Amino acid sequence: MSNESNVLAQIQSALPRLSKSDRKIAEVVLTDPEAATRASIAHLAQQAGVSEPSVNRFCKRLGATGYPDFKIWLARSLVSGLQYMSQVVDAEDTVDTYPTKLLDNTINALMLARENLPAPAIESAVGHLHAARRIYFFGVGTSAAVARDAEHKFFRFQTSVATHTDPLMLRMLSAGGQADDVFFFISHTGRTQVIVEAAELAATTGATVIAMTDPASPLADASHCVIGLDIPENTEDYLAMTSRIVHLVVIDMLVTGVTLKRGAEGIEHLARMKESLLPTRLPKQKKRRKT
Amino acid sequence: MSNESNVLAQIQSALPRLSKSDRKIAEVVLTDPEAATRASIAHLAQQAGVSEPSVNRFCKRLGATGYPDFKIWLARSLVSGLQYMSQVVDAEDTVDTYPTKLLDNTINALMLARENLPAPAIESAVGHLHAARRIYFFGVGTSAAVARDAEHKFFRFQTSVATHTDPLMLRMLSAGGQADDVFFFISHTGRTQVIVEAAELAATTGATVIAMTDPASPLADASHCVIGLDIPENTEDYLAMTSRIVHLVVIDMLVTGVTLKRGAEGIEHLARMKESLLPTRLPKQKKRRKT
DNA sequence: GATAATTATGTAATTAAATTTCATTCTTTT
DNA sequence: AAAAGAATGAAATTTAATTACATAATTATC
CATH class of the missing domain: 3.40.50.10490 (Glucose-6-phosphate isomerase like protein; domain 1)
Known part of the structure; x- marks a missing residue:
C-alpha cells in the first residue's frame, strides 16, 4: 500500500477517501508542502485546525512511522516550485500565472498516474x-x-x-x-x-x-x-x-x-x-x- | 554560505576542513545519506563513534537549525523516484519499467517547459x-x-x-x-x-x-x-x-x-x-x- | 427512525529525542 | 613546556512527539 516515493501524489489520490480532519491536514500539506517540512507537529496541527494526535495518526496512516518520518518523506518527494493542489484559472489570472497553473495541474496528474x-x-x-x-x-x-x-x-x-x-x-x-x-x-x-x-x-x-x-x-x-x-x-x-x-x-x-x-x-x-x-x-x- | 539545497555537495567540499569527529560524521552521512535521513541522532552518533552533541554541532555548522532540520535538508537533496534524464525504452524493458520511463520523460519535458x-x-x-x-x-x-x-x-x-x-x-x-x-x-x-x-x-x-x-x-x-x-x-x-x-x-x-x-x-x-x-x-x- | 457498533477526534499523561550547559581533554601557539 | 583556544563528551534540561484514554461523531442494523 505505502509506496514510499511521492507521498504528495499518495495524499492527492487518497484525498477523497479521507476523513474530515485528515482532509484538513492533507490540504494544508498540499497547499504548501515546503512549509510543512519545516513545521512542528504543533504548528501543522494548529494550521489545519486539528489536534496534534490527529496529525500523528495521519502520518501513520500514510505508512510513515510518525511525524518526523513523514516530514522526511515529504521532503523527498518535493520538486521545487511546483503547486500540488489542483489550481483553477480565474478571471484575475494573467499570462504570468495561468500557464504555470495549467502546467502544474498536468504535471500533477501525471505524477498521480505514476503512483497508481x-x-x-x-x-x-x-x-x-x-x-x-x-x-x-x-x-x-x-x-x-x-x-x-x-x-x-x-x-x-x-x-x-x-x-x-x-x-x-x-x-x-x-x-x-x-x-x-x-x-x-x-x-x-x-x-x-x-x-x-x-x-x-x-x-x-x-x-x-x-x-x-x-x-x-x-x-x-x-x-x-x-x-x-x-x-x-x-x-x-x-x-x-x-x-x-x-x-x-x-x-x-x-x-x-x-x-x-x-x-x-x-x-x-x-x-x-x-x-x-x-x-x-x-x-x-x-x-x-x-x- | 549555507546553500540550503544540496547539503551533500556542501559536506563533500567541506570535508578536508573538518575536525576529527566532524569528519567521522560526514563520512557516515556521505556513505549512506539515505540511511542518515532515517537515523536518530543517537544512532548516527554511535555509527560515527562520536557523541550526540557533536552531531548536533555538525548540523548547526552546516547552517541547519539542528539535527531534525539537517535531516530535512538531506532528504531534499536526495531526489526521489523521478528520473531526470531522458530515458530510452529498450528491448529489456517490461510492463514494470517502460510505463514509468515514458511518464518520467513526459513529466520532465513539462517541467522543462515550465522553466522556460x-x-x-x-x-x-x-x-x-x-x-x-x-x-x-x-x-x-x-x-x-x-x-x-x-x-x-x-x-x-x-x-x-x-x-x-x-x-x-x-x-x-x-x-x-x-x-x-x-x-x-x-x-x-x-x-x-x-x-x-x-x-x-x-x-x-x-x-x-x-x-x-x-x-x-x-x-x-x-x-x-x-x-x-x-x-x-x-x-x-x-x-x-x-x-x-x-x-x-x-x-x-x-x-x-x-x-x-x-x-x-x-x-x-x-x-x-x-x-x-x-x-x-x-x-x-x-x-x-x-x- | 432509534439504537448499537464502529470509527474519528481531542485532552492529558507519558515517553522519546534533541539540545544546552558545563567540565574535560585534546591542539596549537609562543 | 605552559597557556590559550578549540573540540569533545557526560549529564541535565528542554522541547517535541507519542500513547492512553475518554468523548464525540458517524455508520450500520434492526
Whole structure:
C-alpha cells in the first residue's frame, strides 16, 4: 500500500477517501508542502485546525512511522516550485500565472498516474492489441483526439486500425465485431451515452472490449479490460482536460508495449518507418534564435 | 554560505576542513545519506563513534537549525523516484519499467517547459487568435492530432476554425489567406516540408502566421510569431513524442488566454457549453470497483 | 427512525529525542 | 613546556512527539 516515493501524489489520490480532519491536514500539506517540512507537529496541527494526535495518526496512516518520518518523506518527494493542489484559472489570472497553473495541474496528474499505474490492465491490453486482427479506437469530444492519436500510432503496425466519431458509424462497426477484433473506448467519465452503448453492443459480438475510463462507470462495466486511471476531478473544467494528456501517455505505453512484444520484428519495422520519414524534412540549419 | 539545497555537495567540499569527529560524521552521512535521513541522532552518533552533541554541532555548522532540520535538508537533496534524464525504452524493458520511463520523460519535458515558458510569445499569440476572424490549425503526422485538439477547443468560440492535413488543402488555403486570418502551424522540428511551404505561402498573403516549433528552424523563420519550446530531443524516438504533450498543454494555455481576454462574455459562453454537454452523460452511479 | 457498533477526534499523561550547559581533554601557539 | 583556544563528551534540561484514554461523531442494523 505505502509506496514510499511521492507521498504528495499518495495524499492527492487518497484525498477523497479521507476523513474530515485528515482532509484538513492533507490540504494544508498540499497547499504548501515546503512549509510543512519545516513545521512542528504543533504548528501543522494548529494550521489545519486539528489536534496534534490527529496529525500523528495521519502520518501513520500514510505508512510513515510518525511525524518526523513523514516530514522526511515529504521532503523527498518535493520538486521545487511546483503547486500540488489542483489550481483553477480565474478571471484575475494573467499570462504570468495561468500557464504555470495549467502546467502544474498536468504535471500533477501525471505524477498521480505514476503512483497508481494499472500495470496489469496495461499488460492485458497490450496482449489483446498485439493479438488483434483489427482495432477500433473510439472516443468523442476531447477523447476523439486521443483516439486519433492512437490510430496514428497503431497505423505503423501492420494491423488494420480505424477511428470514428460519428455515432452511426460507431454503432454499425460495434455491431459488426468479430472474435479477433479489439474495440478500444476512451472516455474520461465513462458516461458518454454513445460510447457506452457502442461498448455494450461490441461486447455482445464476441470481440474484445477495452476501455480507458473511470473504473466505476457504465463503460467500465461493459468492458472486458479496464484501464482505470486516477485523475484529479476536473471534468467540469473543460478548458484544460488533464485527463486527455494522461490518456495520451497511456496510449504511448500501449504502443511501446506492443512494439516490445513484437520483438526484433517490431523494432525493425519501426526503424524502417523512421527512415521513410526523413525525406519529408528540410536539412537542419544552424541555431539562430528568433524573437 | 549555507546553500540550503544540496547539503551533500556542501559536506563533500567541506570535508578536508573538518575536525576529527566532524569528519567521522560526514563520512557516515556521505556513505549512506539515505540511511542518515532515517537515523536518530543517537544512532548516527554511535555509527560515527562520536557523541550526540557533536552531531548536533555538525548540523548547526552546516547552517541547519539542528539535527531534525539537517535531516530535512538531506532528504531534499536526495531526489526521489523521478528520473531526470531522458530515458530510452529498450528491448529489456517490461510492463514494470517502460510505463514509468515514458511518464518520467513526459513529466520532465513539462517541467522543462515550465522553466522556460515563452510568456511573451504566448501573450502575442493569444492577442492574434483573439482578434482573428478565421483560424487554421495546420500540422501533419503526430502534430495533426494536436491541430485537431486545438480546432476542437477553439470551435467552442464563435470564431471559424479549421484543420487540414491534406497537402493540397494546406497549400490552397494558405495561398488564400486574408488580413484577419491566423494560420497556426504546429511542428516539433519545424522542418516538415509541406508545413514550411504552407507557412511561407501564408506569410505572403498578409495573414498572421504563428508557429509552435523549434525557434531555430525554417518554419520559425517564415512565421510572424514563434512559440518556441525547449523540448528534450526525442525526434528519433517516434514511439513516444513528448513534444506533442507539451504542445497540447500550450494549446490549453492559448484557449485559456483567449477565454480570459473575452472576459465575462467568454466565460459565460463556456458555462453554457458546459451545460449543453450534461444531457449526453448517463447518471453517476455508486462507486463500485471492477477488477 | 432509534439504537448499537464502529470509527474519528481531542485532552492529558507519558515517553522519546534533541539540545544546552558545563567540565574535560585534546591542539596549537609562543 | 605552559597557556590559550578549540573540540569533545557526560549529564541535565528542554522541547517535541507519542500513547492512553475518554468523548464525540458517524455508520450500520434492526
